[in-house]
Amino acid sequence: MAAADQRTSRARWTPFLFLLPFLFFFLLFWVIPLVGGIKMSLQANGLGQAEYVGFAHYKALASDGRYVTALRNSFTYTMGSIVVIVPLALWLAHLLRATYRRLRPVMTFALLLPALTPPSVLAVLFLMVFHGKNGLLNQLFVMPLGLEPVSWLKDPDFILSGLVLQTVWRWTGFMTFFILAGMEGIPRVYYEAASLATASRWQHFWHVTLPQLWPVLLFVAVYLVVDGFSLFSGAFVLLGGSGGTADAGLLTVTYVFQKTRFFEYGTASAISVSLLPLMTLALWSALFLRRRTA
Amino acid sequence: MSGQGKTVRGALSLLLLGPFLMAVFVPFLWMVLGIFKTNAEFFQPLTRAFFPAHYEWQKAVCLPVALPHNVVELLEGKWVPFWDVFGNSLAISLGQAFGAVTLSAMAGYAFARFTFSGKRLLFVLAVALILVPRQLFVVPLFSWVNELGLSDSLLGVMLPGVVTGLGVIYFTQVFRQVPEEYLQAARVCGAAELRVFLTVLPLVWPALLSYGVIHFILAWHEHLIPMLVLTSETKQTLPLALAKLYDVSQRTPQGVQMAASTFAVIPTTVLFAVCHRKFKSSLSDMLVH
Numbered sequence: 200m201a202a203a204d205q206r207t208s209r210a211r212w213t214p215f216l217f218l219l220p221f222l223f224f225f226l227l228f229w230v231i232p233l234v235g236g237i238k239m240s241l242q243a244n245g246l247g248q249a250e251y252v253g254f255a256h257y258k259a260l261a262s263d264g265r266y267v268t269a270l271r272n273s274f275t276y277t278m279g280s281i282v283v284i285v286p287l288a289l290w291l292a293h294l295l296r297a298t299y300r301r302l303r304p305v306m307t308f309a310l311l312l313p314a315l316t317p318p319s320v321l322a323v324l325f326l327m328v329f330h331g332k333n334g335l336l337n338q339l340f341v342m343p344l345g346l347e348p349v350s351w352l353k354d355p356d357f358i359l360s361g362l363v364l365q366t367v368w369r370w371t372g373f374m375t376f377f378i379l380a381g382m383e384g385i386p387r388v389y390y391e392a393a394s395l396a397t398a399s400r401w402q403h404f405w406h407v408t409l410p411q412l413w414p415v416l417l418f419v420a421v422y423l424v425v426d427g428f429s430l431f432s433g434a435f436v437l438l439g440g441s442g443g444t445a446d447a448g449l450l451t452v453t454y455v456f457q458k459t460r461f462f463e464y465g466t467a468s469a470i471s472v473s474l475l476p477l478m479t480l481a482l483w484s485a486l487f488l489r490r491r492t493a
Numbered sequence: 494m495s496g497q498g499k500t501v502r503g504a505l506s507l508l509l510l511g512p513f514l515m516a517v518f519v520p521f522l523w524m525v526l527g528i529f530k531t532n533a534e535f536f537q538p539l540t541r542a543f544f545p546a547h548y549e550w551q552k553a554v555c556l557p558v559a560l561p562h563n564v565v566e567l568l569e570g571k572w573v574p575f576w577d578v579f580g581n582s583l584a585i586s587l588g589q590a591f592g593a594v595t596l597s598a599m600a601g602y603a604f605a606r607f608t609f610s611g612k613r614l615l616f617v618l619a620v621a622l623i624l625v626p627r628q629l630f631v632v633p634l635f636s637w638v639n640e641l642g643l644s645d646s647l648l649g650v651m652l653p654g655v656v657t658g659l660g661v662i663y664f665t666q667v668f669r670q671v672p673e674e675y676l677q678a679a680r681v682c683g684a685a686e687l688r689v690f691l692t693v694l695p696l697v698w699p700a701l702l703s704y705g706v707i708h709f710i711l712a713w714h715e716h717l718i719p720m721l722v723l724t725s726e727t728k729q730t731l732p733l734a735l736a737k738l739y740d741v742s743q744r745t746p747q748g749v750q751m752a753a754s755t756f757a758v759i760p761t762t763v764l765f766a767v768c769h770r771k772f773k774s775s776l777s778d779m780l781v782h
Contacts, residue, residue: 224652316761323739
């Protein structure tokens with residue numbers, strides 16, 4: 200009996216022993232900066248300022264056109280990349296499964312290359328190869344059609360789609376890899392059962408593959424949302440830290456960065472904090488979807 | 494399905510995949526070829542001057558091999574202290590990956606294998622961690638890192654990166670799949686819980702490796718936090734050095750830029766190529782279940 204008691208009392212603190220290192224760093228580098236950010240957002244702008252100003256920054260943001268633009272751009276950019284990447288990655292994964300088994304690893308790996316490349320390099324390659332007057336997009340597609348070469352980084356109508364295109368180029372292969380791994384984990388029995396029910400190829404996809412892949416697709420979407428709202432490097436190199444012409448490519452992190460440059464720490468933090476409810480909403484809707492489909 | 498039908502389908506998929514593979518691969522080929530180009534060649538329309546006119550090799554002073562002129566210039570540190578920068582990036586990314594794997598594996602083990610009060614709340618917090626991009630809180634993080642006395646130190650970039658919600662969730666899932674019998678066997682032998690954990694680790698090494706690789710790649714790409722924390726030139730990381738090389742006001746030859754870009758891609762690519770297979774099978778095991 201005594202041994203059992205000892206065991207339970209030991210069992211009570213062991214999990215925390217395992218959690219301790221994580222919790223320590225979590226507190227140190229996540230909770231403290233977060234609280235610091237919230238505090239900063241209630242203080243006056245400027246270096247070393249600690250004057251309490253209440254919700255003044257938030258009120259100012261509500262009527263700040265650039266803030267609204269940045270938010271809208273980030274939202275459009277994120278949704279745009281999800282809407283393109285998820286179906287494209289599904290399709291590519293499907294094609295990779297249909298093609299020669301021997302070539303599959305090489306091709307998957309080739310598709311992954313952009314995801315392995317630092318975003319700043321990616322931005323430059325993308326700029327040179329696809330964009331610009333001499334870029335392939337203009338040279339091979341736009342100009343042969345007899346149109347004026349598109350100035351992707353200056354024309355406000357094209358800046359955001361340029362950023363989306365860059366993200367598609369960057370992440371599609373990576374997501375294809377995830378989906379492919381997920382597809383290969385689906386037990387064969389399910390397909391055999393579907394075949395017995397003389398299901399068509401499309402029905403296989405719709406009734407077996409897709410439901411089984413839900414968790415993967417959800418993960419992909421959440422990842423893209425978070426990445427979309429934290430995009431910095433790519434836009435920074437392409438647009439030099441500005442929002443581009445008429446702020447058409449102004450994203451939230453870029454805006455935070457701009458505010459920081461002028462030591463408007465209060466405003467910068469208020470922007471960051473204001474995004475928290477949005478992120479939480481994304482999380483809960485993802486969890487909700489998962490629960491409903493599980 | 495007949496053998497022939499399969500071949501036709503294979504060929505058709507290959508045909509459809511072709512353009513995508515090209516779209517991914519051509520820019521990288523162009524990058525590597527760019528090392529040999531002069532500035533004038535470099536800015537020609539791609540369709541006209543994709544390949545360089547000459548491939549020139551030159552003996553490097555520090556290395557016993559012949560390298561393209563621009564690579565030699567880069568390695569000799571004419572534009573940025575390349576070896577320092579490369580070493581910093583490597584140290585930060587390796588340290589961060591190792592730290593993240595250790596912390597997340599331990600936390601994941603606790604979440605997967607124990608019931609304790611507050612577990613649900615802590616787990617939700619770990620999930621929330623994924624959703625709040627660190628980039629958004631760089632300013633308070635930066636001032637806090639300063640207060641800790643870690644400004645302009647590699648540790649100031651490395652340590653904040655070891656906390657990862659994704660890792661915790663991943664390892665929780667991984668340790669859930671370890672059969673209970675293994676743990677019981679170790680416990681019966683009277684092993685302390687930490688000992689049990691260490692015995693299980695070899696069982697899940699593909700997962701440890703996979704997550705380590707992913708985290709290494711993310712750390713290798715990090716731009717904003719190093720930019721704020723690291724100020725002296727020899728403490729910079731690769732993304733910072735690259736941004737500097739790309740800056741038009743520096744007038745760095747395009748060939749040198751492309752050489753640096755190529756070097757920035759090599760470590761992550763090699764690492765991934767080596768672990769590719771392990772990585773995928775460990776993902777397949779986990780994702781669907």
